[in-house]
Amino acid sequence: MTAVLLARGLAKSFGAVVAAADLDLELRANEIHAVIGPNGAGKTTLLGLLAGELRPDAGRIVLAGRDITPLPVHARAALGLGRTFQVSSVLPSFTVLENVAIAVQARAGSSFRFLRAAETDESLNGPARSSLDKVGLGALADRPASTLAHGERRLLELAMALVQRPRVLLLDEPLAGVAPAEAEQLLALLESLRSEMGILLVEHDMDAVFRLADRVTVLVHGRVIASGAPAEVRRDPAVRSAYLGEDDEGAFDDRTDQLRVTGRASFRR
Amino acid sequence: MTARPRQRSRPAARAEAILASAVFTAIAALLVIADFLDQPFYLKLLTRALVLALAALALDLAVGIAGLVSLGHAAFLGVGAYVIGISAEHGMTNGWVQWPLAVAAAASAALVVGGLSLRTRGVQFIMITLAFGQMFFYLANSLSRYGGDDGLTIWTRSQFGTWLSLSDRRTLAWLSLSILLAAYLFLRKLRWSRFGRVLRAAKENERRMAALGFAVGRFRLVAFVISGALTGLAGVLLANLTEFVAPAYLSWHRSGELLAMVVLGGLGTLHGAVLGAFVFVLLEEVLARLTTHWALLFGPFLVLVVLAGRGGLVGLVQRIDAPR
Numbered sequence: 001m002t003a004v005l006l007a008r009g010l011a012k013s014f015g016a017v018v019a020a021a022d023l024d025l026e027l028r029a030n031e032i033h034a035v036i037g038p039n040g041a042g043k044t045t046l047l048g049l050l051a052g053e054l055r056p057d058a059g060r061i062v063l064a065g066r067d068i069t070p071l072p073v074h075a076r077a078a079l080g081l082g083r084t085f086q087v088s089s090v091l092p093s094f095t096v097l098e099n100v101a102i103a104v105q106a107r108a109g110s111s112f113r114f115l116r117a118a119e120t121d122e123s124l125n126g127p128a129r130s131s132l133d134k135v136g137l138g139a140l141a142d143r144p145a146s147t148l149a150h151g152e153r154r155l156l157e158l159a160m161a162l163v164q165r166p167r168v169l170l171l172d173e174p175l176a177g178v179a180p181a182e183a184e185q186l187l188a189l190l191e192s193l194r195s196e197m198g199i200l201l202v203e204h205d206m207d208a209v210f211r212l213a214d215r216v217t218v219l220v221h222g223r224v225i226a227s228g229a230p231a232e233v234r235r236d237p238a239v240r241s242a243y244l245g246e247d248d249e250g251a252f253d254d255r256t257d258q259l260r261v262t263g264r265a266s267f268r269r
Numbered sequence: 270m271t272a273r274p275r276q277r278s279r280p281a282a283r284a285e286a287i288l289a290s291a292v293f294t295a296i297a298a299l300l301v302i303a304d305f306l307d308q309p310f311y312l313k314l315l316t317r318a319l320v321l322a323l324a325a326l327a328l329d330l331a332v333g334i335a336g337l338v339s340l341g342h343a344a345f346l347g348v349g350a351y352v353i354g355i356s357a358e359h360g361m362t363n364g365w366v367q368w369p370l371a372v373a374a375a376a377s378a379a380l381v382v383g384g385l386s387l388r389t390r391g392v393q394f395i396m397i398t399l400a401f402g403q404m405f406f407y408l409a410n411s412l413s414r415y416g417g418d419d420g421l422t423i424w425t426r427s428q429f430g431t432w433l434s435l436s437d438r439r440t441l442a443w444l445s446l447s448i449l450l451a452a453y454l455f456l457r458k459l460r461w462s463r464f465g466r467v468l469r470a471a472k473e474n475e476r477r478m479a480a481l482g483f484a485v486g487r488f489r490l491v492a493f494v495i496s497g498a499l500t501g502l503a504g505v506l507l508a509n510l511t512e513f514v515a516p517a518y519l520s521w522h523r524s525g526e527l528l529a530m531v532v533l534g535g536l537g538t539l540h541g542a543v544l545g546a547f548v549f550v551l552l553e554e555v556l557a558r559l560t561t562h563w564a565l566l567f568g569p570f571l572v573l574v575v576l577a578g579r580g581g582l583v584g585l586v587q588r589i590d591a592p593r
Contacts, residue, residue, distance in 0.1 A: 005582065051480065077482035089477045091470050102470055108479040111463045111488070118463040 004029045004198040010049055010059035019045035020222040027198045034201045034209045037219035043202045046125055047170050051083050052076045064167055082166030086173050088153035092146035097158055099145050100128035103160040135159045145154045169199045175208055218261035289540035293450060294514055300442055312438050320446040320456040320506045322546035323452055327499035330456055333491040333537030336472035338395050339403030340524050345375045345497040348518030349504025354421045354514035364427030368505055374511035375501020376494050387486050403522050409516040413475055418516025435509050445506050453497055456539050468492055533574055535581030544582055
């Protein structure tokens with residue numbers, strides 16, 4: 001298995017706070033790789049470093065064999081790095097369809113066109129519609145994005161990321177605040193995307209993590225304390241003590257709800 | 270698929286087209302009336318409004334559509350005007366050479382100013398464009414060979430051969446209106462094009478656009494250059510109208526006035542900028558006749574429109590048209 005996204009020796013500090021220290025990570029093609037860790041472990045920092053919004057103090061990031069460490073966000077995106085945000089990030093005053101059509105336009109690489117109307121351009125709207133159908137938002141195509149429910153916005157972000165046909169998809173807590181019924185739909189969708197790309201998933205919902213992930217990496221204070229198959233990681237004593245602060249057997253599942261709640265409260269920008 | 274999705278609903282697009290046509294028809298009617306009454310003073314006033322409307326329209330592309338609040342656009346107006354003045358001073362009055370040269374100079378100035386200013390955002394962007402504007406202002410002041418702070422009289426207007434004489438006030442007025450209309454139609458197309466959509470989307474959520482792979486800065490720079498070039502064209506017309514150029518053309522008051530016209534008419538609406546420029550110029554004229562303290566009346570009026578009519582005059586008209 002080849003790595004589509006590779007991070008080596010990443011380091012990032014904010015003043016005295018170490019958000020990443022000598023961090024190694026490997027995302028293979030066609031895998032779902034979950035990154036978990038307690039609040040403040042540096043998960044969002046890691047995504048920021050990978051996407052290019054933050055500059056690492058040290059280390060290297062390689063996307064499909066190419067060193068992307070010096071590249072800005074848009075250049076990384078153009079090379080196939082898609083993402084969704086912790087707080088859904090869409091274009092609220094544009095219609096749902098236009099949100100996705102703009103993503104198609106980014107991929108089509110022909111945005112220096114000054115005269116022809118974009119919103120009736122079928123070469124953009126066609127792929128946009130099929131992506132919306134794929135995530136189940138086809139019926140809402142004409143609605144302004146601002147009128148969508150929280151879970152629907154998550155799906156819209158995903159539809160936008162999908163038309164980019166990314167090699168790597170970074171998902172920052174895609175399930176946060178999503179109703180159970182919609183969560184189920186989202187999980188099934190993510191499952192189906194595995195065959196098309198590598199997915200790096202930061203998520204607090206442990207049920208989802210252990211259901212979806214092929215591998216799990218555990219971060220604590222910016223360091224990787226364990227990485228491997230979900231079952232191994234679950235058994236790892238270092239994980240149990242560091243992540244959960246106790247080692248009796250049933251604790252992992254009992255605590256998930258609480259973890260989820262605290263996870264949402266913090267980390268907001 | 271049956272329904273064509275559009276961001277602009279059909280009625281909204283139609284209302285916009287009706288209002289825009291009304292604005293341009295009214296302007297044309299004013300020109301005809303001034304001409305019919307044989308009032309050269311009013312014809313000149315209207316042409317001045319047309320020229321400033323072109324500059325305001327260009328500024329609306331930067332401010333209203335691309336979200337780049339520039340307080341230095343008078344510099345591009347001045348560059349366009351000065352190229353006409355300086356080339357005429359050297360005996361080069363051929364419009365076919367002068368005009369492209371002036372527009373290219375303004376575009377280059379916008380490329381430099383925009384390229385450097387776009388490294389900043391928000392208030393810093395306003396301040397740095399203001400600073401660049403002042404640099405051009407003092408540069409014009411220092412051109413002692415071309416009149417320094419006294420300005421430079423243009424003895425010959427741009428020549429376009431026998432079939433188009435700018436010495437005729439009417440010709441200049443109708444030419445200005447034609448150019449304004451063409452610029453308006455171009456920018457309206459541009460706003461709804463792929464390029465314009467990137468600008469509008471980046472104004473709303475820059476982070477998302479970067480994550481989608483758009484080099485947002487590049488699009489903004491192109492918009493800024495187009496805006497600067499059109500403002501330079503307004504400067505070309507202004508120089509031909511007044512037969513004079515002076516550093517005052519580049520003062521930051523002028524930049525502020527252009528911004529006020531855009532906001533007065535309604536940001537990002539394009540025809541609003543045209544309407545705003547006309548209301549601004551004509552009201553200023555009327556109030557100045559009533560009292561020497563006209564600014565005391567004009568200031569509150571601006572404040573009222575901006576506060577009462579979010580969306581400026583255009584927003585006001587739309588709300589009267591379709592009360593909710």
